Amino acid sequence: MMTRSLLSLLGSATLLLGTTPLIHAQVSGVPNNAANLSAEDILSRALERAAVQEEEGLELTFEYFVESTAERLDDEGVVTETKTAKLHHYPLEELLYAELIERDGETLDENALREQHKRKTDFVRKAREHRARGETYEPNEMDIGFDYELMDRYDTRLVRTESLRGHNCWVLGFTPREGKLPDRRRMDKALNRSTGSLWIAQDDYGVARVAFEMQEPFKYFWGLVATLRHATGQMDFDRIADNLWAPTQIDLELDLRAFFRTIRQHVRQDWVEHRPIFSQPQAAP
Numbered sequence: 374m375m376t377r378s379l380l381s382l383l384g385s386a387t388l389l390l391g392t393t394p395l396i397h398a399q400v401s402g403v404p405n406n407a408a409n410l411s412a413e414d415i416l417s418r419a420l421e422r423a424a425v426q427e428e429e430g431l432e433l434t435f436e437y438f439v440e441s442t443a444e445r446l447d448d449e450g451v452v453t454e455t456k457t458a459k460l461h462h463y464p465l466e467e468l469l470y471a472e473l474i475e476r477d478g479e480t481l482d483e484n485a486l487r488e489q490h491k492r493k494t495d496f497v498r499k500a501r502e503h504r505a506r507g508e509t510y511e512p513n514e515m516d517i518g519f520d521y522e523l524m525d526r527y528d529t530r531l532v533r534t535e536s537l538r539g540h541n542c543w544v545l546g547f548t549p550r551e552g553k554l555p556d557r558r559r560m561d562k563a564l565n566r567s568t569g570s571l572w573i574a575q576d577d578y579g580v581a582r583v584a585f586e587m588q589e590p591f592k593y594f595w596g597l598v599a600t601l602r603h604a605t606g607q608m609d610f611d612r613i614a615d616n617l618w619a620p621t622q623i624d625l626e627l628d629l630r631a632f633f634r635t636i637r638q639h640v641r642q643d644w645v646e647h648r649p650i651f652s653q654p655q656a657a658p
Contacts, residue, residue: 412531415543415573416524422578422616423519431617433464438646439471446637463650465493466500468510517560519580526554526565535572538611540581542572562591563601579618583608599631613647620644 426432438461445454459475473481473489481489496512503510517523527547534543547569554565569585587604606625610618623642630636 410543412529412545415531415578416529416545416571419571419573419578419580420519420521420524423580426617429616430467431614432469432619433467434617434649435613435619436464436648436650437462437469437619437644438648439642440645441640441642444639446639448635448637450637452639466497466504466510468500468512470496517564522555523564526550529571532570534575537572537581538609540572540574540579540612541576542574542581545571545573547571559593563587563604566591567604574612577612577616579612580610581618582610599629601627601629603628614649619647 439459441458441460443456444452447453457477458473461472461474462469463472464470470493472493473485475481476485499512500510524547526549528550529545529547532544532546534541536542549565549568555561556565566589567585567587569583571580572582573579574581584607585605587601590600590602593599593601604625604627606623608620608624609622611621613619620642621644623640625638625640627638627640628635
């Protein structure tokens with residue numbers, strides 16, 4: 374999102390930089406030397422701010438309600454099928470958990486409720502097993518973290534400044550570096566082929582938008598199963614509390630070839646409500 378999990382963003386930068394006080398000193402007002410900051414300066418401070426958000430667990434102080442729409446398109450771009458869902462994201466085992474609460478406008482039937490209960494129970498079990506081993510549980514390898522592991526693969530440049538939803542932002546362009554890039558997950562193959570832009574708020578270095586386009590296709594299992602031929606996307610975030618930026622909308626278009634079929638999809642997710650919470654929901658045993 375682009376969170377770790379936005380849903381996932383974030384943790385190693387604080388350890389690498391050890392500059393938490395700087396972030397808290399910069400959270401209000403445009404920095405005096407804003408005009409003199411380089412792309413590297415801006416990105417470094419944005420990564421520091423994100424790491425602080427992760428370290429302090431700020432994302433886990435809210436629950437989120439998300440509406441999702443997935444459209445299948447034909448070769449002319451005409452929608453041939455639409456599926457909708459509503460999800461409830463909330464903290465569970467020190468992570469954000471996404472629970473399906475409605476599908477295609479209908480509440481879940483008994484079979485679907487049993488599936489959700491089993492999925493939640495499995496999530497809790499695996500999270501506890503990983504924690505007992507001193508490991509971080511990452512239930513979805515497709516999650517993208519806004520951290521140094523992600524951004525070290527790109528060259529960045531300052532493109533312009535502009536206002537976005539009332540936030541004065543720097544706009545940074547990013548392109549993959551030359552040479553060997555991280556390649557331990559399937560998602561890395563897409564990231565290593567993507568260019569795009571970051572909108573970073575000037576008052577506190579929060580990421581307000583990410584836009585990307587994959588420039589080259591990549592194959593799953595040598596193309597025998599699937600090839601992702603093209604992907605574009607935009608992810609929007611906003612400040613919903615002091616020092617907390619959270620997703621508000623994700624919009625993706627995908628073109629892939631799977632099992633000798635072409636699949637074109639448009640997926641949109643809207644965070645329709647962010648609700649502060651004061652205790653963590655507990656999983657059923």
